[in-house]
Amino acid sequence: MVAGRLSRYFGRRFLGASLTVFVGVFGLVLLVDYIELMRRSAGEANASAMLAAGISVTRVPQIMERIMPFAVLIGAMLCYLNLSRRLELVVARSAGMSAWQFVAPAVVVALLLGAVATAVYNPVAALLQEQSKRLEDRAFNTGQSSSLQATGTGFWVRQKSPDGQSIINAVSSADQGVRLGGVTVFMYDQGARFVERVEAKIAILDDGFWRLVEARRYPIDAPPERLAEHTIRTNLTLAQVRESFATPETVSFWDLPFFIEMAERAGLAAAGYRLQYQKLISRPALLASMVLVAAAFSLRFFRFGGVQKMVLSGVVAGFMLYVLSKITEDLSKAELLHPAAAAWLPVLIGVLIGLVPLLYLEDG
16 A cells, blocks of 8 residues: 555656656747747748747647657656655655665656657647748748758659659658759650759649749750749659658658558658657657666665766766667668667667666665
8 A cells, every 4th residue: 555655656756857857848949949030030021929939839849759758867867866865765665665666657657658749749749840831931931942841862753744754853841742842853755865954942732733933944955944933744642742752750650651551552762651650659668768767877865975976877878878769760761770670779778778777776
């Protein structure tokens, strides 16, 4: 009976500390992002303070998805350090509780938080991210492509039309591929002979054609031509375009299986979608591993000293797990590592980092 009440108490303390850290970091990131947006919008006629606030509010939730494991790590460390400072852990020890009983409630709460983050928070954050892009379009470029999501290496796709074949390259994407930025189109006739190159600031998919805004044509037999708007016919459907140009981070957890299936049917690379799917599935276990890491570095009693060194060691361990996760993600995107292994390897390492010290301290 006493152990059950203490377990619920420790679980509530951990939940409160983690949510406090998450909300505090959310507010800090929101403030910094809002100030940066206000600086950028100083000379923009369409950018108001309310619109900038709307952009920040809708895009910060997805940023916080990447920070969530660190919020749980810091929250768990604060929880256990406060329990130790107030000698509550000493009282629990005297009541016959072991370190595993201190940690188990927080692990269960972390698993539940991870499940909610995957099933509920991620779809909402993905939806808000798309909304933030539309708001940024209104604020900074009157519907142009300034808020399109940059992809680094860009996207490539081949299409067919009654005019022949063409290859499209886009530097950035928004609305899951319906709006493209930094577009270059290489046009070929029915005989597969190169005809012209078309560059445009933005391309928007309409019914059966691409609408290119602020385009420049470079025909092989004529001088370059500037056009305010240019159209290119296409046989690509909305679903096919989304498979080619949508970034995995903007796709909801519940939609990822459909995207993976469609990409494989179209013969496109689905490694990015598979990696994102596995990362979201492994999120509850990742948060639980962060609790174990925090417990390993913060269950030492205050009277023994060395608290600052323990806290620093826990933060360093969390940072190393983050670096490892980025390395495995890059290996997976390069198709050098299976997506499941890339997503679950940091979780396994985190569990080992937390379990080994706890086993040594508790069981000798």
